[in-house]
Amino acid sequence: MRKVIIVSFLLLASIANSQDGLLNWTLNYNNNMRIFGGVVNPVNTNIMYVVSLDSGVYKTTNAGLNWFQVNNGITYFKAQCIDICRSNPNVLYIGTDSLGGLNSGVYKTTDAGANWVRVYNGVTDMAVQSIAVSPSNPDVVWICTFNGSGPAIGGLWKTTNGGLNWFVSNTGIASDNRNMLAVIVNPLNANVLYAGTSLVLPGSTGPSKIYRSNDGGSNWVQLTNGLPNLTTSNNPVRAMSFSTLDTGRVVAALFVNDTTGGIYLTTNSGQNWAKKWGIPNTTGTLPRSIGFRPGSNNEIYVGLDQSSLTTGRGVWRTTNGGQTWADFNSGALLNTMGIRALLWKTTGDTTLFAGAAGTTAALRGIFEYTWPAPPQIGWTEQNSGVTTSLNCVSATSLTNCWVGGNGGVVLRTVNGGNLWTNVGGGAIGTADVYAILGIDDNTCLVSTSPANTYVYRTSNGGLNWTQVFTQTGGFINDMKKTGTTIFMYGDPVGGRWSLWKSTNNGLTFDSTGLYIPQAGSEAGWNNSMFAEGSRIFFGTNNTRVYYTTNMGxxxxxxxxxxxxxxxxxxxxxxxxxxGQTVTLKSTNGGVNWSTVTLPGTGTAFSFIKGGNNFWYARGSGIYNSSDAGNNFNLQYTAPAGTIYCMSMYWTATTLQPSEFFSGWAVRSNGGISRYYNAIITGIENNNPEMPSDFALLQNYPNPFNALTNIKYQILNPVNVKIVVFDILGKEVATIVNEYKSPGTYSVSFNAANLSSGVYFYKMTAGDFTDVKRMILTK
Structure with missing residues (x-):
């Protein structure tokens, strides 16, 4: 039987905001250009630049929604590398190939790409393969150059005056192989650089080499431990990257011309390297771009090309520091596309952009893949796209949810509610939907009433609906799943309650053994069933709650x-x-009920639970108890309409934070409210007097608003430093930097001057280092 008002709510582990390319690759932009490189403005990651071997420089100021060319002053457009100054992102440098004569070389902009000037005085090698700009001084730049027929004259060049003059910077680099392909600079220390070579020319023999400089390029030392060292190891070093979280971690990508090629990783600033197997080890595999995901030491992405096969290209990734790799292509990004550029947008949703440089227009362009950003803590409003009454809601995963409403409306989201799609109609027609059960992301059951009742099922995300149940004169009130069994209950028909179960995810239903005689003219209410484990309860209009403790x-x-x-x-x-207007509480599993006064006025709808929390709704208000029902407080008031339904999902993890909550509440006017929270349950220190080891513990609370506490343990007397970084690796605060005796300490960190987002704090105490992640929400 339909209630005048009902409510449903959901709790999830994580919710997403929608972008093109959400958890899938989509084409962002294609002007038939071969993308060879790209950079992101470190201050505003919605601003990005890419260089094309066909048409110069492209820029976006809105995270890729629009791209436009910025070539004023550039007289040769075959650009193949680019870098930006972290301390002054209006300054960028690009490098071209050698086929433009006196127009080849390096171009510089000091006004974010509006105007460019060629700055190549003194350089005799014309093909610029890689550029590294000092993170602290826009006038200090290093470039790699390459000669395709013999040794480059200089190979590595440096300017200290913004490109007005260049000088050779190759002391320590072997003279037989100065054809340089890659140079990178430590984002936190401009004196530390790595450079990688091509092959010995002529002859194309190995080994390629990796060098490190600790003095800004004045001197270079070859790194050999763990790297290929045979003349037959003819695998050029094409790309390298620092971890922004720990700059002692560097990853290098070598062409695979024999089995010694591939991906190499150092975790100790180049002292030792280890090959990380897993990308295609086929001769001709050409890793052309590589990078750590910002804020991660172990998640690495590599862009592949191929010289001998049409497949085995695209983007591959590892999430465990290279122990295993997986093909990361999907959607519009194919394994036939050579990827030469990878760049990250970290504002809001995290998006990876990949630049393709294929042989045809169909294999070129910019592609994007978006991960959902951590949702805002608390309640927010979403746009359902409808104004009809929404009666029921059910969530199936971290980002997927189903909603039922009047007029045959069935809404579905696969991106955390940022976009809702009406997938109703079809066999459902325009009948009102009063009960809904999401079984998984693509499978859902809905019931329509009154008159006869029907249940429809989809297994393809709502593209098609099939009738799986009908009952003349019935009214299905609710459906819930516990374990592998779905229970469905409806108003009595023929003097007995309509009770059904399914053990095949709703393909068929059976009422065998489920018998409750009707008492008088009693009936039920939609969305009034609770099922957990072997216990099932459902409400009535007859001063009764029916229940079973043994699955019916x-x-x-x-x-x-x-x-x-x-x-x-x-x-x-x-x-x-x-309850209804009067609310009741049981403390013995539903055997007895007694009245209890709860906050708010009017009818109470949609009691739900998640973890140790209860929620219920009255009118447009949502009330919460975080102590298992001992105390309730108003948590949120929706802007308009009456809350009709809420459906709960909650998850816990052994990692911090240890509980995740997220939810949706639907209303009489088509409104949808969404809730998210992540709670740390606390940190125990069993031996605060004598720590057994060094330790950096998770901050608490987390997420936090302005103020949080960080606890750490010191085993031996040592100088301790704890530094905070943003997601791009920029140091934003030093909260501890002093000598400490053994013991357990706690320090408060005030982030009032920082913007909302993800931050990392790193502790260094002698040889001990550790890094933790925290979320600031304002």
Missing amino acids: LSWNYSLTTGSANSYSVAFIGNTGFT
């Missing part, structure tokens, strides 16, 4: 004296709530 083998009822109607039921252990 036998049934009992308890009296709800004081409230004829039990519009919803929820339990945490033996503590439960039900």
Whole structure:
């Protein structure tokens, strides 16, 4: 039987904001250009630049929604590398190939690409393969040059005056191989650089070499431990990258011309290298771009090309520091596309952009893949796209949810509610949907009433609906899944309650063994069933709540004296709530109920639970208890409409934070509210007097608003430094830098001057280092 008002709510582990390319690759832009490089403005990651071997420089100021060319002053457009100054992102440098004569070389802009000037005085090698700009001084730049027929004259060049003059910077680099392909500079220390070579020319023999400089390029030392060292190891070093979280970690990508090629990683500033197997080890595999995901030491992405096969290209990734790799191509990004550029947008949703440089227009362009950003803490409003009454809601995963409403409306989101799509209609027609159960991201059951009741099922995300159940004169009130069994209950028909179950995800239903006789003219209410483990409860309009503790083998009822109607039921252990205008509480698993005064006025709908929390709704207000029902407080007031339904999902993890909550509440006017929270349950220190080891613990609270506490343990007397970095690796605060005796310490960190986002704090104490992640929300 339909209630006048009902509510449903959901809790999830993580919710997403939608972008093109959300958890899938989509084409962002293609002007038939071969993308060879790209950079992101470190201050505003919505601003990005890419260089094309066909048409110069492209820029976006809105995270790739629009791209436009910025070539004023550039007289040769075959650009193949680019870099930006972290301390002054209006300054950029690009390098071209050698085929433009006196127009080849390096171009510089000091106004974010509006105007460019060629700055190549003194350089005799014309093909610029890689550029590294000092993170602290826009006038200090290093470039790699290459000669395709013999040794380059200089190979590595440096300017200290913004390109007005260049000088050779190759002391320590072997004279037989100064054809340089890659140079990178430590984003936190401009004195530390790495450079990688091509092959010995002529002859194309190995080995290629990796060098490190600790003095800004004045001197270079070859790194050999763990790297290929045979003359037959003819695998050029094409790309390298620092981890922004730990700059002692550097990854290098070598062409695979024999089995010694591939990906190499150092975790100790180049002292030792280890090959990380897993990308295609086929001769001709050409890793052309590589990088750590910002804020990660172990998640690495590599862009592949191929010289002998049409496949085996695209983007590959590892999430465990290179122990295993997986093909990361999907959607519009194919394994036939050679990827030469990888760049990251970290504002809001995290997006990886990949630049393709194929032989045809179809294999070129800019592609994007977006991960959802951590959702805003608390309640937010979403756009359902409808104004009809929404009656029921059910979530199936971290980002997927189903909603049912009047007029045959069935809404579905696959991106955390940023976009809702109406997938109703079809076999459902325009009948009102009063109960809904999402089984998984693509499978859902809905029931329509009144008159006869019908249940429809989709297994393809709502593209098609099939009738799987009907009952003349019936009204299905609710459906819930516990374990592998779906229970469905409806108003009595023929003197018995309509009770059904399915063990095949709703393909068929059976009522065998499920018998409760009707008492008088009693009926039920939609969205009034609770199922957990072997316990099932459902409400009525007859001062009764029916329940089973053995999956329906036998049934009992308890009296709800004081409230004829039990519009919803929820339990945490033996503590439960039900009611209508008058609310009731049970402390013995539903055997007995007694009236209880709860905040708010009017009808209470949609009691739900998640972890140790209860929620219910009254009118447009949502009330919450975080202590298993002992105390309730108003948590949110929706802008308009009456909340009709909420459906709960909650998850816990052994990692910090240890509990995740997220939810949706739907309303009479088509409104949808969404809730998210992540809670750390606390940190225990069993031996605060004598720590057994050095340790950096998770900050608490996390997420936090302005103020949080960081606890750490010191084993031996040592100088301790704790530094905070943003997601791009920029140091934003030093909160500890002093000598400490053994013991356990706690320090407060005030982030009032920082913007919301993800930050990392790193502790260094002698040889001990550790890094933790924290989320600032304002």
